[in-house]
Amino acid sequence: MPTYADMTKCDGCGECVDICPSDIMHIDPVYRRAYNIEPNFCWECYSCVKACPQHAIDVRGYSDFAPLGHKVRVLREKEKGSISWKIRYRDGRVKEFTFPIRTTPWGSIKPPSEYEAPETSGLSSPMLAHELAALKVAALPVLPLAGSKTRPV
Amino acid sequence: MFTSNPFTLLTEYLPPFVMQAYVVLMIFAVGIGTAFDLYHKRSAEYFALRRSKSKAAAQRRLGAGEIASLAIRTVGTEIASSGEFCKWKRRLSHLLMSYGFVIYLIATVVMVFVYATAAHTPIILTALWNIGALMVLIGGCWFFFILKVNVAHEGHSPFYLMHADLFIGSLLASVASGLLWHFVQTMHGGATATLVLFALYILFTTLLFVSVPWSKFAHMFYKPMAAFQKRLEEAMGASDLPRPAAGSNIRR
Numbered sequence: 001m002p003t004y005a006d007m008t009k010c011d012g013c014g015e016c017v018d019i020c021p022s023d024i025m026h027i028d029p030v031y032r033r034a035y036n037i038e039p040n041f042c043w044e045c046y047s048c049v050k051a052c053p054q055h056a057i058d059v060r061g062y063s064d065f066a067p068l069g070h071k072v073r074v075l076r077e078k079e080k081g082s083i084s085w086k087i088r089y090r091d092g093r094v095k096e097f098t099f100p101i102r103t104t105p106w107g108s109i110k111p112p113s114e115y116e117a118p119e120t121s122g123l124s125s126p127m128l129a130h131e132l133a134a135l136k137v138a139a140l141p142v143l144p145l146a147g148s149k150t151r152p153v
Numbered sequence: 154m155f156t157s158n159p160f161t162l163l164t165e166y167l168p169p170f171v172m173q174a175y176v177v178l179m180i181f182a183v184g185i186g187t188a189f190d191l192y193h194k195r196s197a198e199y200f201a202l203r204r205s206k207s208k209a210a211a212q213r214r215l216g217a218g219e220i221a222s223l224a225i226r227t228v229g230t231e232i233a234s235s236g237e238f239c240k241w242k243r244r245l246s247h248l249l250m251s252y253g254f255v256i257y258l259i260a261t262v263v264m265v266f267v268y269a270t271a272a273h274t275p276i277i278l279t280a281l282w283n284i285g286a287l288m289v290l291i292g293g294c295w296f297f298f299i300l301k302v303n304v305a306h307e308g309h310s311p312f313y314l315m316h317a318d319l320f321i322g323s324l325l326a327s328v329a330s331g332l333l334w335h336f337v338q339t340m341h342g343g344a345t346a347t348l349v350l351f352a353l354y355i356l357f358t359t360l361l362f363v364s365v366p367w368s369k370f371a372h373m374f375y376k377p378m379a380a381f382q383k384r385l386e387e388a389m390g391a392s393d394l395p396r397p398a399a400g401s402n403i404r405r
């Protein structure tokens with residue numbers, strides 16, 4: 001089931017264009033609203049569905065080849081840290097699920113650009129840049145080098 | 154420039170009834186264009202279908218008072234303050250354009266129909282005509298060169314033109330040529346320059362109003378309808394979105 005953008009709900013903000021890993025969400029040249037240029041290449045990753053602030057994108061079989069009425073709708077609530085799903089099956093059953101997606105306020109996680117640029121010497125370290133700070137730990141256990149008698153920390 | 158009526162100065166070349174007939178023609182063009190747009194894009198059919206579907210899926214009936222309250226909220230949020238936009242820059246640019254266009258349009262109609270032959274036009278009207286046009290120009294250029302989604306997110310050049318630019322392009326060209334024409338007129342520029350700029354102003358203004366069936370001009374009529382329908386569906390319990398989560402997962 002590929003994504004489908006409802007043009008009466010879309011405000012043409014471009015969030016889906018930015019997030020689509022398959023680069024198939026584009027802007028319609030006639031209406032300047034989002035649309036899926038290659039429904040058969042859609043991975044069904046739901047990134048655009050979750051990112052759309054207008055809830056204008058749903059996932060469903062296109063009516064020209066699968067007019068069965070099944071579809072998936074998503075409601076992401078940033079302020080509650082939750083995502084809810086409404087699944088409509090082909091036989092008309094509807095199921096709803098709600099899942100937590102985070103416990104910290106939206107925007108409270110420091111993005112990589114806000115950390116200091118790592119030094120070149122860090123290239124020889126097995127650690128990722130700012131790994132300790134990001135994990136909020138003082139140190140990580142390391143394995144001993146081959147042949148060394150040093151006990152692991 | 155802010156104190157003179159451009160249409161009074163125009164009476165040297167054009168009798169007022171020609172200007173008034175042109176304004177009436179453009180109003181008809183918008184009416185007919187919108188009706189044709191509704192027909193060929195099947196927007197009316199779509200809304201009727203959506204309304205009947207939502208009525209069938211409704212979990213409760215709404216009273217007249219509730220419907221009126223939803224209509225007032227739609228006017229206050231979606232129409233008066235462009236609340237549908239999720240990004241403040243686009244919202245501000247749209248507000249500049251929409252209020253500027255309404256101010257400019259009303260000032261034009263009053264100046265053409267009431268003050269075209271008057272010795273003095275109230276300064277408030279002439280100032281509003283210029284301010285309205287400038288608001289459209291500022292909001293429109295901001296949108297056209299920076300905020301336009303295909304420029305900001307698709308990486309297109311601002312000068313890459315597509316069908317969707319018909320409305321914003323003709324609107325910007327109309328107000329820009331109108332302001333330039335008025336500027337040259339009040340600076341006592343050459344008669345040829347004034348006439349050429351006036352011809353451009355009429356050309357782009359005609360394009361703006363006559364291209365309604367192919368441009369997004371009619372969005373100012375159907376967008377409020379779509380917003381109202383969305384509010385109705387939510388209130389009736391007919392929205393196809395999942396129910397909002399009961400509690401919050403955020404630990405503060």
